[in-house]
Amino acid sequence: MLKIKSSAPALPAQDIKRARQFYEQKLGLKPTEEQPDGGAMYGTGQTGFLVFPSMGKASGDHTQMAFEVEDVPSAVNELKSKGVKLEEYDYPEFKTKDGLVDMPDGTKGAWVKDTEGNLIALTARGPAATRSN
Numbered sequence: 001m002l003k004i005k006s007s008a009p010a011l012p013a014q015d016i017k018r019a020r021q022f023y024e025q026k027l028g029l030k031p032t033e034e035q036p037d038g039g040a041m042y043g044t045g046q047t048g049f050l051v052f053p054s055m056g057k058a059s060g061d062h063t064q065m066a067f068e069v070e071d072v073p074s075a076v077n078e079l080k081s082k083g084v085k086l087e088e089y090d091y092p093e094f095k096t097k098d099g100l101v102d103m104p105d106g107t108k109g110a111w112v113k114d115t116e117g118n119l120i121a122l123t124a125r126g127p128a129a130t131r132s133n
Helices: 016-026 072-081
Strands: 010-013 031-034 040-044 047-053 063-068 108-113 119-124
Touching: 010 016, 016 040, 016 047, 072 108, 072 119
Parallel strands: 010 047, 063 119
Antiparallel strands: 031 040, 040 047, 108 119
């Protein structure tokens, strides 16, 4: 078995300066490490992620990364105040209302896209949601 110490998503950015402005100005994150190519690592709790310059495009049709937050509606209101647009979904499994979804297990969620088209979820686990180890 692999002895993995940690893992982190890596998100492509066609315009690294624009992407970094989103993460630093809209989400309020500070880089924990800056790459020679302009990319940046951001720490989020016990984990982190990399935004790197790339000619590739994010598909934006599935969640590339999720941030677990204490209160999704509060996080959403903060992002809206900074001009971040929420994604709306109408699926058989769930439907968002004003960008928010309440799942049957009590989990709350919302989705936003960064400036590069990467789809990011905001989640707060409900009391019935369990983590598998």
